[in-house]
Amino acid sequence: MKKEFQIISELIENNTRVLDVGCGDGILMKYLKDQKKVDTRGLEISKKKVQICISKGLTVIEGNAEEDLKQFPNSSFNYVILSQTLQAFYDPEKVIDNLLNVADKAIITIPNFGYWKVRLDLLIKGTMPVTKNLPDEWYNTPNLHMCTIKDFFNFCSKKKIKLFKSLALHGEKISEINNLNLNWKNLSSELGIFLIEKQNESRNHTLS
Amino acid sequence: MNIKDKIKKIIVKKPLKLDCGETIVEYPLAYETYGKLNEKKDNAILVFHALTGDQFASGTNPITKKQGWWSYVIGPSKALDTNKFFVICSNVIGGCMGSFGPGNINPKTNKEFGTDFPVITINDMVNAQYNLLDFFKIDKLHSVIGGSMGGMQVLQFVANFPNKTKTAIPIACTASHSAQNIAFNELGRQSIMADVNWKNGNYSYLNSSPDKGLAVARMAAHITYLSKKGLQEKFGRKLQEKDDLNFSFDADFQIESYLRYQGSMFVDRFDANSYLYITRAMDYFDLVKQYNGNLSKAFENSKTKFFIISFTSDWLYPTAENKEIVIALNASGAEVGFIEIISDKGHDSFLLDVPEFLKTVKNFLDANY
Numbered sequence: 222m223k224k225e226f227q228i229i230s231e232l233i234e235n236n237t238r239v240l241d242v243g244c245g246d247g248i249l250m251k252y253l254k255d256q257k258k259v260d261t262r263g264l265e266i267s268k269k270k271v272q273i274c275i276s277k278g279l280t281v282i283e284g285n286a287e288e289d290l291k292q293f294p295n296s297s298f299n300y301v302i303l304s305q306t307l308q309a310f311y312d313p314e315k316v317i318d319n320l321l322n323v324a325d326k327a328i329i330t331i332p333n334f335g336y337w338k339v340r341l342d343l344l345i346k347g348t349m350p351v352t353k354n355l356p357d358e359w360y361n362t363p364n365l366h367m368c369t370i371k372d373f374f375n376f377c378s379k380k381k382i383k384l385f386k387s388l389a390l391h392g393e394k395i396s397e398i399n400n401l402n403l404n405w406k407n408l409s410s411e412l413g414i415f416l417i418e419k420q421n422e423s424r425n426h427t428l429s
Numbered sequence: 430m431n432i433k434d435k436i437k438k439i440i441v442k443k444p445l446k447l448d449c450g451e452t453i454v455e456y457p458l459a460y461e462t463y464g465k466l467n468e469k470k471d472n473a474i475l476v477f478h479a480l481t482g483d484q485f486a487s488g489t490n491p492i493t494k495k496q497g498w499w500s501y502v503i504g505p506s507k508a509l510d511t512n513k514f515f516v517i518c519s520n521v522i523g524g525c526m527g528s529f530g531p532g533n534i535n536p537k538t539n540k541e542f543g544t545d546f547p548v549i550t551i552n553d554m555v556n557a558q559y560n561l562l563d564f565f566k567i568d569k570l571h572s573v574i575g576g577s578m579g580g581m582q583v584l585q586f587v588a589n590f591p592n593k594t595k596t597a598i599p600i601a602c603t604a605s606h607s608a609q610n611i612a613f614n615e616l617g618r619q620s621i622m623a624d625v626n627w628k629n630g631n632y633s634y635l636n637s638s639p640d641k642g643l644a645v646a647r648m649a650a651h652i653t654y655l656s657k658k659g660l661q662e663k664f665g666r667k668l669q670e671k672d673d674l675n676f677s678f679d680a681d682f683q684i685e686s687y688l689r690y691q692g693s694m695f696v697d698r699f700d701a702n703s704y705l706y707i708t709r710a711m712d713y714f715d716l717v718k719q720y721n722g723n724l725s726k727a728f729e730n731s732k733t734k735f736f737i738i739s740f741t742s743d744w745l746y747p748t749a750e751n752k753e754i755v756i757a758l759n760a761s762g763a764e765v766g767f768i769e770i771i772s773d774k775g776h777d778s779f780l781l782d783v784p785e786f787l788k789t790v791k792n793f794l795d796a797n798y
Contacts, residue, residue: 262764271768275789278796280734282755282767292756 222252224393225412229302229328232386232416233257237299240264240324242286243306247274254279262298264289287311290319298324305330305354305412308364317382321419326385330414333389335369335407354411370413371403377417386416435491436484436527437461441560448713451547458557459527460484460519463503464511466565472798473567474509475558475594476518477575477582479780480650480707481699483526486518487511492526493698501782508790513798514571517561521554521582523706529557531702532634543702544630551578551714555585562593569593572794576600576779577746578707581714584727584754588716591731596797598790600738600779603750604716604724604757610745613653614708617646621701630702643701644692651691656742656775660684724757735765736793738786740778766793 222230226249233239235257241250244263247270253259263281265271274281282289286303287310301324303316308331310316320327332354333339342350349359357363368376370389377384387398389410398406398413406413438459446452461484466473476486476499487503489496499518503509509516520528523546531546538545562570573583573594580602587597603610621627624642632638652660664684668674671681680686720726728735735758739751748769758765770786772778778786 268768268771271766272785272789272792275736275766275768276792276796280764280766282759282765283769284767292759294760294762297759297762 222248224395225304225330225390225414226252228388228390228395228414229304229330230257232328232414233259233300235259238262238297240293240298240301242290242301242303242320244270244274244279244281244302245304246270247277247279247281249302249304250274250279250281251277286316286319290316290323293323295322296325299326300324301327303327303329305332307331308366308368311365313366314380317380317417321382321417326416326418328414328416329373330412331368331370331373333370333407333410333413334367335371336411337408340408352411369407370398370410371407373413373415374398374403377415381420383418383420384415385418386414388414390414438527439560439564441557443560445553445557447547447553448550449548453522453529453547456522456529456557457527457533458519458522458529458560459524460517460561461486462518463487463509463516464514466515466567470565470567471569471571472513473515473517473565473570474572474574474794475561475570475586476503476509476516477555477558477573477579477586478518478521479575479577479579480711481647481695481704482579483524484518484520484528485526486516498780501780501787502790508787509574509794510791514794517565519558519561521707521710522557523549523554523703523710525700525703530700531630531706532700540631541634543632544705546702546706548709548713549706550710551581551585552589552719554710555582555589558582559586559590559593569595571798572596572598574598574600574790575602577602577776578711580746581711581716584716585714587731587733587735588719588727591728591733594733596734596736596794598736598738598793599751599754601740601743601746601751601776602754603714603746604727604754605718606712606714607750611712613650613745614712616649617708618705620645620649621705624701627701630705632701634700638696639701640696643696643699643704644689646701646704647695647699648688648692651688653745654775654777656744656773658742659773659775662773724754725761727761728758728763729761731761731763733763734797735763737765737767738779738789739767739769740772740774740776740783740786741769742773743776743778745776 238260250261271283339350389406390412438457444454486499487497520526522529535542580599583599621642624639626637627639667683669686739748755767
């Protein structure tokens with residue numbers, strides 16, 4: 222299992238309910254189900270991948286996060302996972318909103334567009350970056366809304382989304398992101414992993 | 430030996446109060462089984478048939494001598510693997526393959542019930558078939574499965590008996606029969622009733638049954654089971670054993686000839702009154718209404734794991750209607766999976782050799798066993 226999934230699974234407590242949005246062929250779901258006794262559900266757009274999940278005994282719905290997330294009742298999961306797909310949505314802001322409705326906490330990972338190799342590609346070559354995490358050309362990429370670790374950081378603060386944990390991944394190396402090292406992590410990391418929670422609105426109110 | 434003696438049946442002693450208010454007692458329920466029930470009795474799958482199906486889901490139907498209607502699905506190493514599972518299928522009440530139906534003799538008149546037979550519902554069908562669990566002393570099924578009207582029975586079964594099956598597979602169905610579905614069924618019924626031989630349902634079964642009306646009903650229904658693309662590819666404007674148009678009302682086109690054949694084959698194996706009763710049961714099916722407008726309530730007490738399947742070219746029970754069931758199940762917190770299978774064979778896809786569909790059902794059942 223890839224490092225990203227290991228980190229995600231460590232963020233999830235045993236015996237919880239988890240929705241994996243864009244669950245792919247179910248590797249992470251299967252791990253959570255078998256190793257952490259997690260009650261898992263998946264949402265996946267590719268028919269082929271849904272088939273693979275079914276043959277593994279996983280419960281997956283063929284569907285699209287932008288249309289099908291809202292069918293789940295509020296707070297019906299403890300965690301919702303969105304691995305490297307946020308950038309492919311038409312309306313990522315709304316998707317995040319829906320994620321935080323269906324679950325108490327969301328784990329979102331993003332391929333970092335601020336990674337130095339990506340920046341260098343554009344700076345030196347003058348062409349759209351093609352890297353390990355961003356393997357497609359500009360004309361066939363499913364990505365519509367690329368962002369950097371710093372962008373996501375700023376987004377959460379602007380939207381009053383509570384950042385429980387911010388992790389940066391470079392190769393197999395994992396580190397915490399904070400306000401002090403944000404610019405450096407934004408340059409040196411391939412992937413950002415965030416555990417977020419909706420700010421309790423009523424509590425917010427009493428604070429102000 | 431009478432051919433009908435090849436039909437296995439139980440006589441249900443327990444009275445069944447029907448939705449129409451009448452109570453039936455000591456009624457026959459015809460069934461067939463495939464595979465072996467294991468010692469733990471946890472490998473049984475109850476198959477529900479569609480409108481014109483019967484209990485002979487696999488192998489050769491001893492009455493019609495044709496392949497069972499779900500031969501692609503049920504058998505050794507197939508999707509419902511009879512090396513592993515014990516498959517039970519019974520004829521719905523209202524049917525005409527041995528279960529209590531309008532063709533049975535009414536003890537009060539010593540003649541067939543005809544339209545004196547009580548109107549039955551999907552709920553009644555399912556409640557009647559539940560007796561098979563008692564008969565085989567099965568506490569919990571591994572799965573309930575069915576397409577079209579069979580899928581409706583799957584939904585009703587779990588709603589009525591929330592924890593009597595581990596998994597449930599409703600295929601190409603709906604939780605509430607749509608106006609379009611009712612309209613097509615009404616077309617079929619009116620066609621039967623317009624046949625002079627129907628005689629308000631009191632026709633003689635051996636001499637003069639309303640075959641023409643029933644055949645037209647079948648022809649019309651058959652069109653709704655296929656897709657426009659499928660029809661076009663299979664038949665197009667091809668002519669039937671001729672080089673040019675006949676300038677008559679003979680079956681010039683292959684599609685005409687095909688439909689006529691489908692109609693004529695159907696009347697040999699199906700009873701017109703049964704067709705009326707079963708289509709009525711489908712039209713009355715509204716699980717949403719049964720649970721006061723909230724379909725989620727139908728499943729809120731169930732631990733059953735659902736898997737719902739629809740087909741891209743099915744316009745009779747389209748993906749959107751199947752997804753409504755998925756949404757309701759999610760809202761009730763149930764465990765539900767869903768996939769839409771790509772097929773140009775229309776609603777009939779669930780009966781045909783659609784490898785992707787067969788593989789999906791097999792994978793789901795095996796992975797959960």
